[in-house]
Amino acid sequence: MVTGPPLLDVTDLSVAFHGRRGVVTAVDGVSFRLHEGEALGIVGESGSGKTVTALSVVGLVPTPPAVMGEGSSIRYRGEEMVGASEARLRRLRGGEVGIVFQDPAQALNPVRTVGAQIVETLRLDGPLSWADARERASELLAEFGIAHPARQLDAYPHEFSGGMAQRAALAIAMARNPAVLVADEPTTQLDPTVQGQILRLLRDLRERRNLALLLVSHDLGVVAGSCRRVLVMRRGQMVEDGPVEDVLRSPRHPYTRELLDSRSIALAGG
């Protein structure tokens, strides 16, 4: 499965925030590769730097206050993205790498209809007639499992449930058919049944579109169910990296064991 050059090649990524009270290193020497159709999980507690890693991939970490460490490299299809122009990064975002965020209710513009937001994204790739754009938007919503897609185009985000909103956010992120999808805690705000549905949707998507998925989560269970490989982060550093089964069966780092224990306690308690 891991063949050819990687889509995304991150080496020695370091991000530090220069604040009033000194320098905080959020990410410290993280390296990973993501190939076509592959799913990689990044797991860690809050504050471990996993979200900053995810945002760095598309250049969405604000610099300043953040500063990329020397030697940090993020390559998309071999092209260096650290220090790339804003125009290049804009083409990368959405068109080549899509992102979905944690809170679907917050990620959609509250005063514009879902359809308008999809159509606007579709039109970034070139002129599209109103009827064609609506047709494609409605197909997209249907593909992402929203019932009565044509009618829901005119709905506002607040009329959607959390699961529906996350489906719509996914549809918008995937509208321009990016090769990589970065999902930052995509299921954390959703209740368990909907969580399962969204994860299944991501898996289908990966198979259907040969999508590379970078799944960021604090929940080892979520990652274990969706990814082959997992990267465990703590305090900005990678403490473990390998196939999910190995990491689950024989964690090398005590922190991973702690994460696993907390999970089994949660399972036993829940």
Add this chain to the structure above:
Amino acid sequence: METGRRVLGALCPGVHQILAGRWAAGLILSGSWVGLLAVATTRWRTFPAVLTGGWDVRIAVAVIVFGPLAAWIWSWRDVRGSREHPEAGSAGEVVGRFVESPAAVAGLLTIIALVVVALITPVLASFHPAEQGDLLAGRFRPPSGTHLLGTDRHARDLLSRILYGGRVSLAVAFGAMGISVGVGTLWGAVAGYVGGRVDGVLMRIVDVFIAFPRLVLLIAVVAMYEPSFVLIVAVLGLTQWPGVARLVRGEVLSLREREFVLAARALGYSRRRILLRHVIPNLLAPLTVAAALGMGNTILLESGLGFLGLGLPAPVPTWGGMVADGRSVLFTAWWVAAFPGLAITVSVVSFNLVADGLRDALDPRLPW
């Protein structure tokens, strides 16, 4: 009972809505229907002027003819359609909260009436605003049948002058608000969104404008140049915008941290697109309130300029100028100053009431 009410509602707009407890919509519908029909029946003789008159007459007749028709169609569709319960956060809910305040609804009704009257003034007014009556016997006549609000020192009909003056005041206020909201929104949005040094420079300019006494600036500009409609609108609009800019900047500062802006950036949208199509549309609520408050303010300022003799020049009637005219005869012919003064008060209060009601209904956090 229910069917009878619906039939009655379909025939006479507003009846169904009032009986259903939605008296704000009902009053607007029945008021415009009855009022415009009354105007049509009493003043239909002036309608042929459509063929010879200017655009203002054509618009006036169009409003009188199509206004009741529109009210009737709206009411008919309303009676036929079933009403859904307004959803949380929707426009219906905002309307619901707005009509809970009788003062706000009264203000809104007055504003609608003012605007409609301003539109149909060419048909409604019995006299031309500059038309002088009998200069020997017709000066300072108290209110009577022919001159409902009396006459002034040039034997001109006060009611007609107030009606035409209202057109001027409203047009100036709408124009100035358009300019100040447009300029202020762009200015504040750019300052807040771009941030950093740009923000600093833009907001210091705003500070300078706000620190300068507005009336003094107005008087200076109007004294330097010949007062004209365009000049007054421009000057009022260009002195109002810094307040809007400040309000908008504050809102944008919090909006740009919202996740949907990050999501928009993650989709590869340009900064300009995010600002114009994602951030600014979210400012609708505070801007509506600011505009309504600003309308009242602008009418007051425009009247103040007129009172000081710095408004539009003589033949054009302005409320402020009429109050100034009546000042010297306040004890012998009170109506000359009182009625235009009342017009100013009523319109300013109405706009402020609507602004208050909107603020409560939309709940934006405003600095004033």
